[in-house]
Amino acid sequence: MFKLTETDYGTPAQTSDAQVTLNIDGNDVTVPSGTSLMRAAADAGIMVPKLCATDSLEPFGSCRLCLVEIEGRKGYPSSCTTPAESGMRVLTQTPKLQQIRKGVMELYISDHPLDCLTCAANGDCELQDMAGVTGLREVRYGFDGANHLQDAKDESNPYFTFDPSKCIVCNRCVRACEETQGTFALTISGRGFESRVSAGQEQSFMESECVSCGACVQACPTATLQDKTVIMLGQPEHSVVTTCAYCGVGCAFKAEMKGNEVVRMTPWKDGKANEGHSCVKGRFAWGYATHKDRITTPMIRAKITDPWREVSWDEAINHAASEFRRIQASHGRDSIGGITSSRCTNEETYLVQKLVRAAFGTNNVDTCARVCHSPTGYGLKTTLGESAGTQTFKSVEHADVIVVMGANPTDGHPVFASRMKKRLREGARLIVIDPRKIDIVDSPHVKANFHLQLRPGTNVALVNALAHVIVTEGLANEKFVAERCEEKAFNDWKAFVCRPENSPEAMSAVTGVPADILRGAARLYATGGNAAIYYGLGVTEHSQGSTAVMGIANLAMLTGNIGREGVGVNPLRGQNNVQGSCDMGSFPHELPGYRHVSDGVTRSQFEQAWGVSISPEPGLRIPNMFDAALAGSFKGLYCEGEDIVQSDPNTQHVAEALMAMECIVVQDLFLNETAKYAHVFLPGSSFLEKDGTFTNAERRISPVRKVMPPKAGKADWEVTAALSNALGYPMNYKHPSEIMDEIAMLTPTFNGVSYAKLNKLGSIQWPCNDESPEGTPTMHVDEFVRGKGKFVITKYVPSDEKVTRKFPLLLTTGRILSQYNVGAQTRRTDNVMWHTEDRLEVHPHDAEDRGINDGDWVGIQSRAGETVLRATLTERVQPGVVYTTFHFPESGANVITTDNSDWATNCPEYKVTAVQVMPVAQPSEWQREYQRFNQVQEDLLNRREPVVAAQAEK
Amino acid sequence: MNQQHLVRMANNIGDFFEAMPDRQEALDGIAGHIKRYWEPRMRKEMLAYINAGGEGLSDIVREAIGGGRIA
Numbered sequence A: 001m002f003k004l005t006e007t008d009y010g011t012p013a014q015t016s017d018a019q020v021t022l023n024i025d026g027n028d029v030t031v032p033s034g035t036s037l038m039r040a041a042a043d044a045g046i047m048v049p050k051l052c053a054t055d056s057l058e059p060f061g062s063c064r065l066c067l068v069e070i071e072g073r074k075g076y077p078s079s080c081t082t083p084a085e086s087g088m089r090v091l092t093q094t095p096k097l098q099q100i101r102k103g104v105m106e107l108y109i110s111d112h113p114l115d116c117l118t119c120a121a122n123g124d125c126e127l128q129d130m131a132g133v134t135g136l137r138e139v140r141y142g143f144d145g146a147n148h149l150q151d152a153k154d155e156s157n158p159y160f161t162f163d164p165s166k167c168i169v170c171n172r173c174v175r176a177c178e179e180t181q182g183t184f185a186l187t188i189s190g191r192g193f194e195s196r197v198s199a200g201q202e203q204s205f206m207e208s209e210c211v212s213c214g215a216c217v218q219a220c221p222t223a224t225l226q227d228k229t230v231i232m233l234g235q236p237e238h239s240v241v242t243t244c245a246y247c248g249v250g251c252a253f254k255a256e257m258k259g260n261e262v263v264r265m266t267p268w269k270d271g272k273a274n275e276g277h278s279c280v281k282g283r284f285a286w287g288y289a290t291h292k293d294r295i296t297t298p299m300i301r302a303k304i305t306d307p308w309r310e311v312s313w314d315e316a317i318n319h320a321a322s323e324f325r326r327i328q329a330s331h332g333r334d335s336i337g338g339i340t341s342s343r344c345t346n347e348e349t350y351l352v353q354k355l356v357r358a359a360f361g362t363n364n365v366d367t368c369a370r371v372c373h374s375p376t377g378y379g380l381k382t383t384l385g386e387s388a389g390t391q392t393f394k395s396v397e398h399a400d401v402i403v404v405m406g407a408n409p410t411d412g413h414p415v416f417a418s419r420m421k422k423r424l425r426e427g428a429r430l431i432v433i434d435p436r437k438i439d440i441v442d443s444p445h446v447k448a449n450f451h452l453q454l455r456p457g458t459n460v461a462l463v464n465a466l467a468h469v470i471v472t473e474g475l476a477n478e479k480f481v482a483e484r485c486e487e488k489a490f491n492d493w494k495a496f497v498c499r500p501e502n503s504p505e506a507m508s509a510v511t512g513v514p515a516d517i518l519r520g521a522a523r524l525y526a527t528g529g530n531a532a533i534y535y536g537l538g539v540t541e542h543s544q545g546s547t548a549v550m551g552i553a554n555l556a557m558l559t560g561n562i563g564r565e566g567v568g569v570n571p572l573r574g575q576n577n578v579q580g581s582c583d584m585g586s587f588p589h590e591l592p593g594y595r596h597v598s599d600g601v602t603r604s605q606f607e608q609a610w611g612v613s614i615s616p617e618p619g620l621r622i623p624n625m626f627d628a629a630l631a632g633s634f635k636g637l638y639c640e641g642e643d644i645v646q647s648d649p650n651t652q653h654v655a656e657a658l659m660a661m662e663c664i665v666v667q668d669l670f671l672n673e674t675a676k677y678a679h680v681f682l683p684g685s686s687f688l689e690k691d692g693t694f695t696n697a698e699r700r701i702s703p704v705r706k707v708m709p710p711k712a713g714k715a716d717w718e719v720t721a722a723l724s725n726a727l728g729y730p731m732n733y734k735h736p737s738e739i740m741d742e743i744a745m746l747t748p749t750f751n752g753v754s755y756a757k758l759n760k761l762g763s764i765q766w767p768c769n770d771e772s773p774e775g776t777p778t779m780h781v782d783e784f785v786r787g788k789g790k791f792v793i794t795k796y797v798p799s800d801e802k803v804t805r806k807f808p809l810l811l812t813t814g815r816i817l818s819q820y821n822v823g824a825q826t827r828r829t830d831n832v833m834w835h836t837e838d839r840l841e842v843h844p845h846d847a848e849d850r851g852i853n854d855g856d857w858v859g860i861q862s863r864a865g866e867t868v869l870r871a872t873l874t875e876r877v878q879p880g881v882v883y884t885t886f887h888f889p890e891s892g893a894n895v896i897t898t899d900n901s902d903w904a905t906n907c908p909e910y911k912v913t914a915v916q917v918m919p920v921a922q923p924s925e926w927q928r929e930y931q932r933f934n935q936v937q938e939d940l941l942n943r944r945e946p947v948v949a950a951q952a953e954k
Numbered sequence B: 001m002n003q004q005h006l007v008r009m010a011n012n013i014g015d016f017f018e019a020m021p022d023r024q025e026a027l028d029g030i031a032g033h034i035k036r037y038w039e040p041r042m043r044k045e046m047l048a049y050i051n052a053g054g055e056g057l058s059d060i061v062r063e064a065i066g067g068g069r070i071a
């Protein structure tokens, strides 16, 4: 279906409008000015021999294999570094060139093992290809002289091997690490014959700064840097383009296959979200899909203290359906509901909300975006008119000032971070707003111009102070505001931000940010050219999450930084399909396309299409479901792909709520934490086992393609459809493309989307309809989606989570590069080598006060609960603030987080919890209870009655 | 439903809208928000709570949602 090997044009494409025409080997070629001779030749179908050049990297000109002759010029310039000029006449093949190239190859091969037949790169080695192309027939120097054939391999990285004996020192890996990834982990040490590639200060890859993105492996023309899976399995025979199932960047990958087995995932060059780059998760951490913990047979049990019983699909589904109907009969229609995950495809999410609305007959459907980006939806819809980011990722190439607020892109959105860092190395300026000194504040060749290190929970105060400076110092873009925004709302807002209490001087007592630094940052944002704001969960997961999002939108409107490339308001979505799960109406108050259930016109369209009546009243959101469960009015739940027990705040409250319910149906790959409270387990399928689409943070809908059959026999959409059928509401889709057709028919922003178009264009940014048939890269260009932009007053209201003598520290939470969300996937891969446990970051001062040493076990106590983690002492956090991640269930990070939430959306306040931290000798009571409960549940799983016996009994 | 949660949520909503310069707009905002986003059993319980004295609710919230405006 897709090409296994793509054309390598040797040097990057140029975008100049000016064209030059030249003649290569007798062919006239016209290319954009600045194009290399090598690339121009490739355009004409002539592949000049090369080794050190590849089209993802700037040319380097070291191997001397790509020499050409140019009429009227002396010597043999390298075609990779020589730009094409009008009127040039170039020859790429002459006897002299042939002779030089042969000589070059001979030198390379004289220091290269001749084990091509058994080499892992056999069939995919550019050195081998060039030996063939140059007609190398003998190597006169032999292997008697000095060589590197005995150099030891570095096997430290779990995913790739570095075999220096095969290295030709072409420098591609070093440049990939610098240019593509921006980590600068590799160098060439030594000179001349002695020169070798080295990670860090002659360290192993694992000891070095390497983040295992794979860019060097991708760039290496030989077997020197090679995927271990290729060494083990051999070269793939076909490939399928699909989309990464991890973060909201949504990188496109080629799944390189042998039959139904994945050999390697390589980032797809034509993928618009990633342009051929990847991170350690998408590139390497896909082994969970075939992990032995996968559950592939449906199971049921009457009580959560019973062992599981394996059953047929029919039995499991009929049982679930009859339980749901039984509960509704005795507790009412609204006593059940459904939860979807941002890890589901658009089609799956759409189907679950349809099932809940049409088959259950209630609006009790929510998605895990509730706990991450629901404030983005609310805030951007209120101010700009659409619940989505405004740009493409590529837009960052045009930004002059980049604001990163409450996001940690090098860990959370690594491929976008690489693109951002590239722009920063070109000279764009950087403002970081974060309580922690995240990596991007000070990393190789990137330094923040301003780091506003605020106290957790004070985003709104800080944003108001920025606005205060811009307005009172006369830096606003008045023309933009007058033309594009509502006048009265602006004037009210202006009067509000100008109040003295919003000045940086007044607010610094709250935020902890010195007024002069804040003023500097505000001036830079308002006057530094194109300014773009990128924000994450550090903005949304607060009691004022929605207020902060509106504050950010206010800033963008105030400075006219919206509606063109290089600017905008860009939510960095955590998971792969956060955007999509919201778009698909998996919300208790909204139908697909963000239309409120009380909107009669929209509702009647869905009622007509689905043949049911839909309630005009909003349903329960996830935290409301828990409260209703504890109050006894919510009894049944269908939960697809989400692990609410681990990821939602106040774990003990969630667990109690689930234990109060009568039927919990979990559909997942693994027996996750929620499944330990479930009565029906329906096996899920990984992203490799089904067709569908994901929508990333730039509204880009990208195809997910099935590369192997579902391990449990059904793809997730088929399971939902079967459940619906069993409930008596027919769903007869034959393929997910039909689900997308229905979405397109019912959703104005998706009208023009179809699988055929996705196959043709690769991916589409919605809105895609008659006005923009190929999608919409930049939103709000001439006017806002809501017409005029609306400034909203954003008063700072302190969080209820206040530090006290008893809880004197503020805990904030975040993520790490190698692990993903609740870790169910990445913990089942070698990514654990980078992060084996969640740790608590403590500032050395706070540690000293408490007698805590690095590595000590510490108890973290909040108003909600207590857990125990090991401490890491670091100045990344400021005094008074502690920080942890939540990738391991036994860490219990969410045992401590409280059920405070965003006022508008109930998005939990994960980012601010008042705690005390003390050295301890043993796990917390919760952890001991967790271990016990977990052991019981593992036993109940292991003791499950197999399906054969179950069927034989019948 | 957990009354303490409902009270806190309502007060948080009240805090946001209270900043509007036009009092009526603020009151409409609070009632409108609760009506649009709260499931009926939550609204019913809140009304019962108000009728029973509404302890702990801020003044603006009481004013906004009294009189059946979120029914």
Ligand code: SF4
Pocket: A173, A176, A177, A178, A181, A183, A184, A185, A186, A209, A210, A211, A212, A213, A214, A215, A216, A217
């Ligand atoms: S894997 Fe990535 S970070 Fe590591 S050395 Fe290679 S390019 Fe650099």
Ligand code: SF4
Pocket: A166, A167, A168, A169, A170, A171, A172, A173, A174, A197, A216, A219, A220, A221, A222, A224, A225
């Ligand atoms: S490791 Fe590969 S890419 Fe790096 S210099 Fe050696 S051959 Fe070139």
Ligand code: SF4
Pocket: A244, A245, A246, A247, A248, A249, A250, A251, A274, A278, A279, A280, A281, A282, A283, A413, A414, A415, A416
């Ligand atoms: S950046 Fe995100 S989408 Fe891209 S490979 Fe990494 S996890 Fe996957």
Ligand code: FES
Pocket: A049, A050, A051, A052, A053, A060, A061, A062, A063, A064, A065, A066, A067, A078, A079, A080, A081
């Ligand atoms: S490819 Fe041009 S010098 Fe190596």
